[in-house]
Amino acid sequence: MTPTPLSVTVDEGTRVAIKHQGIGSSPVRPDGTLKVRGEFAYASDLWMEDMLCGVTLRSPHPYARIRSIDIGEALATPGVYAVLTHEDVPGQNRYGLEHADQPVLAEDVVRYQGEPVAVVAADHPEIARRAAGKITVDYEVLHPLTDARAALEPSAPRLHDGGNLVRHLKIRKGDHDPQPEADAVVVGEYSVGMQDQAFLGPESGLAVPSGDGGVELHVATQWLHADQKQICTALGLPPEMVRLTLSGVGGAFGGREDLSMHIHACLLARHTGNPVKMVYNREESFFGHVHRHPATMRYEHGVKRDGTIVYVRAELWLDGGAYASTTNAVTGNAGTMGIGPYVVPNVHLDCYGVYTNNPPCGAMRGFGAVQAAFAYESQLDKIADELGLDPVEVRCRNAMEQGSEAPTGQTVDSPAPVAELLRRLQAMPLPPEPATPGPVDLRDLPGGVSNTTHGEGVVRGIGYAVGYKNVGFSEGFDDYSTARVRLEVVGGEPTATVHTAAAEVGQGLITVEQQICRTELGVERVVVHPKDTRVGSGGSTSASRQTYVTGGAVRAACRKVRDRVLGVVQQRLGRTHADLRLDGGKVVSDAYGVLADLADVLRGEAFEETVEWRHRPTQPVDPETGQGFAHVQYAYSAHRAVVDVDVDLGLIKVVELACVQDVGKAINPQAVTGQIEGGTAQGLGLAVMEEIVVENGKIMNPSFTDYLIPTILDMPPMRIEVLEYPDPHAPYGLRGVGEPPTISSGPAVLQAIRAATGRWLTRVPVRPEHIIETGFGTASHRGQEGRVEHG
Amino acid sequence: MRVTCTVNGERQQADDVREGESLLYVLRERMGLPGSKNACEQGECGSCTVYLDGAPVCACLVAAGQAQGRDVVTVEGLTEGEDLDPVQEAFVEAGAVQCGFCTPGLVVATHDLLRRRRRPDDTEVREALAGNLCRCTGYEKILDAVRLAADRAADRVAG
Ligand code: FES
């Protein structure tokens, strides 16, 4: 083959097209068309001839001993194919993400309301439900343990063999005995209610018995390989007999990290020999997955007159509910990021993750950092208030930056533009003041067309908050992803196929995988292979890690493929070029221009590489001091909230949310702002409406009628600025995006409500009675004179 | 019970429908049309929105028997052959689709809104779509999509 003449340059058209679809662009998502046509197959849409429907019988009691279970009548029901209990679990009847403490089906004791006790398969969901109702379980009801602090009292009943403490994370940094001297001491106690992920697509999956005695499971999940491992243990099968494929996932937000119907459906399918589908309805979904840990937090900040923080002492209690799930890691996060993105020389912090008989809690977007942020950001506002300083100034004075030392003692070794985020927010224009006096549009007011106010009693407030989150799995976890990339000519066109097991849950990972392949391999057509366990683990779709870690793996696999292809080119040319790349479907040399068509180079051959890629290793923290290189990367965002509050009725309308976030490199700008907007909405929800109300261990509101998530009327317009300060350690310099906005939006809204009402609110979600009544719950009453009315 | 109705222009029949089955269930499980979604089955989320005799309804709240002899259009029926409806096109382009579970309902609700109001302002859009929950997008790009779809539709009329 002879080199192409030097005068030939890359076709600009092609090049532009590929640049347009590569990293830094926002191509349309490959599943978008199917989704708008209603043809995308979610887990709950799967269908097979002869498939049975599985349902779960759950405990009505938060804590009870099981004396006996009688399945006779249920099993005799026409249309019923199987009724299974713990006795039918062939392997180990325990599973769990960090610690296998949860029974697949309860044995002698149930520890939360909703704990699965038996499963039924029948040929119609209604028959299955009715049969489940005929199972007789004889319970000895016990008094539930429902308070996280009380659970640590020596007199509390032990819910698990190891006691009720899942983890105690300690941070001991600098001096704390005696406490360093401070000009002022600011103390506060805060609490956060239990939030639900409320993904719209309910838990669902289809288990199909396979010829070899194994099972194929099509399921909506966040981490196929972690599921597979737990299913194998319960079924007593080797991994090659339990194959998982990701079906369409209707959102996740942490709620699909733990298993739900997975093992149950596999048990029923293997038992009956039929495919078995299980779909939770909304009510069951509230019992079928873990929630965000409710928290109570006590903080003490010692500060200098100028607002410099001298020390922080803090205690945080996280209610993990009945089983461990990810409480260990959540406790680690809440603790190690417990003082916020600030530089504090002296920290004494204790964070406890605890077992109770409340619903199990685990992963939800923000993962421990969300709860802590409500407390530390409230403290910063309180400091500003006490010292008569501007809240943004106080934050900037203490802000972490590159080179700072985190509370774990690790040096922040990439850009940390915390102060800049806040200053940029402050510089953004504010939304227009409501027209005063003058006609009002009801729809712009709290209460809207319910016609609850015409502007009287409505006050406006502004609040700022900043938050941060670790990206990727921390504290020494071997956090990796696997990518297989294949390059070949298909239909005359060079085509890349990318295969990872990393779950697409809506965030747009499949688009990002395509973009990376296009950028690295200079091809336009990229096929995303279905996600399954036929390739190595992609790690979890959580911790804002997939673009970083699976993105890193895809990039590494592409580069291996590319190097092989370029090796072939040089072999054929008979000389080496240091400057070769693949671009626009061509092999290009910077010095000589186009040397060959990629399709000609590939000919009939397929170039395939599989790479396991890891980020820099982290370390476990010291158990006594919490010191260590715990986190590979931090990601930061800040919000400004503007709210109107009707102080007569306690109604809140968030008028605007502004956000500035550093993402290192926006791989897909449209997806980045999509994450910021969606994440912000979930933080707003926690601040003003979302709470699973639990009384005596029982969920009082398991429906979308009573558990409210923000509607399009609740979510205000947003202003967003995205910064791109590259992290030199990360692929393309990128930073995880998904979680930070959920961390900083809520505290900003809370502070704006305080600013509007003059009430020192200490609990989220804020309820109308917190605004109207004095001294309700933990809310104290302060600064009422500062209230300014308009309207 | 047998239920017969017109769905997306075609006569459909479902046999052995049990009492208590909703139109949503029959569409999804008996007629092979799973496009309409089942996020709450309580009338709270709008993911199951379909047209019933031209009016948007939550299919989960319509008893299957109520659809007898009537005309149903689902999200699957908005597409003409391979061509997407401008609303569908706009949702994809504006990034209004993440997990997409809310999308079929929002597409139908938006389609209905734009039939009634060619150029709704944002406040009207918010009122009209307040019954459709989305957990992923924070709604900003859904508003973008509605504006884009309205522009496109106007262009088509003008063109
Ligand atoms: S499924 Fe019908 S409104 Fe939610």
Ligand code: FES
């Ligand atoms: S895109 Fe996931 S619920 Fe709307």
